[in-house]
Structure formats: C-alpha cells, structure tokens
Amino acid sequence: GLGETIEEVLEVMRDLRAANVDILTLGQYLRPSPKHLPILRYVTLDEFAELKRRGYEMGFSHVESGPLVRSSYHAADALA
Structure with a gap:
C-alpha cells in the first residue's frame, strides 16, 4: 500500500x-488518519493469494495473506 512492488x-x-523465519503475515497498509501517509495502491485479493502460495513454496510453515491480516492474525493456528 506504500508503493512496494510484488517483486520487492x-x-x-x-x-x-x-534468516529461518517460519511464519509470515502479509497485510494491506491502511491509513489510520489523514495525518498518516496515504495509500498508494490496494493489493488485490488475487495478489494476496499468489503471495500466500509463493510463501508456502518458499518453505514458510504458516502464511496468512490478506488485506486485513495483522501480525497476530490466527496466531494460535500458526503455533498449533
């Protein structure tokens, strides 16, 4: 949402x-107030799905990827 490309x-x-990270969460930057940086682009649901697929392909043991995902999203599931 801040201008990063999919390749980045x-x-x-x-x-x-x-660095041996096993759990990955990917979410959309959402502007908390007009004082914060504006959203440059909304990532599509298809892009989030592709990033999730690629994450598993890379070897992450758990991947959550979507516009409302945050670092604690389904944390208990990831550790089960």
Whole structure:
C-alpha cells in the first residue's frame, strides 16, 4: 500500500526465509488518519493469494495473506 512492488515483497520474503523465519503475515497498509501517509495502491485479493502460495513454496510453515491480516492474525493456528 506504500508503493512496494510484488517483486520487492518477494525479495523480502526470500530474505526472511534465509534468516529461518517460519511464519509470515502479509497485510494491506491502511491509513489510520489523514495525518498518516496515504495509500498508494490496494493489493488485490488475487495478489494476496499468489503471495500466500509463493510463501508456502518458499518453505514458510504458516502464511496468512490478506488485506486485513495483522501480525497476530490466527496466531494460535500458526503455533498449533
């Protein structure tokens, strides 16, 4: 939502896996107030689905990917 490209997100995901990160959450930046940075682009549901698929392909053990996902989203499921 702040202008990052899909390739940039994939690059960060690769870096996270290289650092042995196992659980990944991807969400949409939502502007909390007019004082905060504006949203440059809304990521589509198809893009979130593709990022989730790619995350599992990269070896993450748990991936949550969607516009309203936050770091604690379904945390209990990820640790079960």
